[in-house]
Amino acid sequence: MPDKYHIKTQPVPARRPRIGKCGVVDWREDCARCHNCVKKACVFDRYRQEADYIRGLTEMDAFFFQCMGCFSCVQQCTKGLLALSANPVYERLGNRYWTPAIIETTWSQAETAKIPVSGAGYRGKFSGPGFDSMWTDMSEIVRPTRDGIHGREYISTAVDIGRKLSVLNFSKDGQLKMPPLVDIPMPMMIDMLPKEYSLPQLLPVFKAAAAATGIVMIADSKDIGLLGNDLQQYLPNIAFYFSSGAPLLRKDILQKIRLAEISDDDKIDQRIKELKNINPNMVVAVRVKLDAAGVKRAVELAHRPHIEAIHVVADMNGDEIGAKNPRFVKDMVRQIHNPLVSDGIRNEVTIIAGGGIALAEHMAKQLLCGADAVTINLPLLIGLECHLCHVCDVSRCPAKLNELDEKYAVGRMINLIAAWHDQLIEVMGAMGIRDARRLRGEVGRALFFEELEEATFGKIFGSRKNR
Ligand code: SF4
Numbered sequence: 050m051p052d053k054y055h056i057k058t059q060p061v062p063a064r065r066p067r068i069g070k071c072g073v074v075d076w077r078e079d080c081a082r083c084h085n086c087v088k089k090a091c092v093f094d095r096y097r098q099e100a101d102y103i104r105g106l107t108e109m110d111a112f113f114f115q116c117m118g119c120f121s122c123v124q125q126c127t128k129g130l131l132a133l134s135a136n137p138v139y140e141r142l143g144n145r146y147w148t149p150a151i152i153e154t155t156w157s158q159a160e161t162a163k164i165p166v167s168g169a170g171y172r173g174k175f176s177g178p179g180f181d182s183m184w185t186d187m188s189e190i191v192r193p194t195r196d197g198i199h200g201r202e203y204i205s206t207a208v209d210i211g212r213k214l215s216v217l218n219f220s221k222d223g224q225l226k227m228p229p230l231v232d233i234p235m236p237m238m239i240d241m242l243p244k245e246y247s248l249p250q251l252l253p254v255f256k257a258a259a260a261a262t263g264i265v266m267i268a269d270s271k272d273i274g275l276l277g278n279d280l281q282q283y284l285p286n287i288a289f290y291f292s293s294g295a296p297l298l299r300k301d302i303l304q305k306i307r308l309a310e311i312s313d314d315d316k317i318d319q320r321i322k323e324l325k326n327i328n329p330n331m332v333v334a335v336r337v338k339l340d341a342a343g344v345k346r347a348v349e350l351a352h353r354p355h356i357e358a359i360h361v362v363a364d365m366n367g368d369e370i371g372a373k374n375p376r377f378v379k380d381m382v383r384q385i386h387n388p389l390v391s392d393g394i395r396n397e398v399t400i401i402a403g404g405g406i407a408l409a410e411h412m413a414k415q416l417l418c419g420a421d422a423v424t425i426n427l428p429l430l431i432g433l434e435c436h437l438c439h440v441c442d443v444s445r446c447p448a449k450l451n452e453l454d455e456k457y458a459v460g461r462m463i464n465l466i467a468a469w470h471d472q473l474i475e476v477m478g479a480m481g482i483r484d485a486r487r488l489r490g491e492v493g494r495a496l497f498f499e500e501l502e503e504a505t506f507g508k509i510f511g512s513r514k515n516r
């Protein structure tokens with residue numbers, strides 16, 4: 050039996066002072082020096098940790114904001130001297146989509162490689178925009194797949210990128226003719242960073258993290274010089290992206306890569322032919338922007354028999370590109386997947402979806418909506434303690450990414466990918482699904498708020514969906 054896919058991890062501590070959500074303000078002036086001071090009863094031991102933290106403080110403005118906000122000490126102080134305060138730096142992290150909570154949980158996963166556990170159940174909103182309007186159905190908790198979570202049975206997270214056969218096709222000498230396939234151990238690839246957060250110094254780190262986890266990174270062919278001198282050994286884990294008109298790379302490089310990506314233009318057929326002439330075993334994906342025409346274009350491309358994979362990409366927040374009232378990426382992927390199912394060709398082509406994948410659960414949800422695999426980029430950057438500032442300026446980078454230590458950066462990215470893999474196994478186990486290939490389009494294991502609302506209240510209050 051082949052080895053189980055496993056990512057080796059080890060904790061990689063933060064380099065910068067931690068940015069938590071809350072801190073306690075302690076007005077000591079009127080303190081009665083109680084023998085049983087409530088501070089000693091903090092179950093998270095935050096007061097002792099704060100004292101240690103202050104002793105080793107190197108930056109004057111880095112306050113201790115690691116309180117869990119349980120209010121126990123605040124409510125029980127006999128003199129009412131303690132108050133909880135929100136951390137303004139925490140509140141400024143990210144944007145409306147990449148919320149401080151997402152950034153904080155990503156930092157924690159990159160440090161520990163552990164699944165985030167909030168304890169005492171979920172305290173957030175019942176529903177929200179984007180992926181939050183969708184739930185996975187975990188009612189089928191069946192023993193064989195729970196065994197998979199604990200390692201006694203295997204839950205496979207591997208997927209294949211490439212064109213699949215609709216019927217068996219044999220050569221004259223009886224050999225089965227198979228189109229090339231790229232198998233990756235989890236349905237995730239590393240995409241190029243959006244231009245607002247383009248940090249070329251991260252390319253060698255992405256490359257090393259992709260190789261260590263067995264996944265694939267997409268790199269712009271123009272950036273090949275930034276990938277380092279030891280490129281050859283990493284080529285199976287690199288998919289070069291060729292923008293319109295970009296020259297092809299050297300033959301010896303193209304012959305070693307398994308996957309390439311080309312931008313969508315009127316010369317894609319010729320481009321695919323050129324690449325296949327050099328390396329017939331290479332899978333070529335077409336990158337399609339999810340703008341107003343993106344969904345239609347992806348469906349149209351999927352009907353062409355020589356298109357092996359389509360990489361549809363929304364903006365970094367998962368929104369339709371350039372639209373005033375944008376559709377969200379999960380809905381656009383459903384609009385691509387469903388007609389292909391109706392036309393009976395969905396199994397033949399691979400759909401990879403990118404944009405807005407911020408948490409491990411988004412990966413599972415995007416697969417349920419019809420993608421075969423997803424691409425991520427910003428979570429790996431955030432894993433390096435990035436704040437996702439509105440304007441990325443590395444000369445003033447609060448995460449000090451201009452002084453990058455490669456071992457630290459690769460370790461943090463590996464940890465994050467491992468934590469996402471574990472969460473994918475958790476969610477698959479809880480849904481009773483043992484193979485990530487079966488997740489694709491499995492909407493029977495998903496609940497959509499819009500559909501439930503429509504079915505429940507639409508007849509009474511009128512349809513909101515079609516307004
Ligand atoms: S509010 Fe709770 S977690 Fe925070 S310091 Fe007080 S007891 Fe500890």
Ligand code: SF4
Nearest residue numbers: 435436438441442446
């Ligand atoms: S923390 Fe640094 S890398 Fe991240 S967005 Fe800000 S300046 Fe850019």
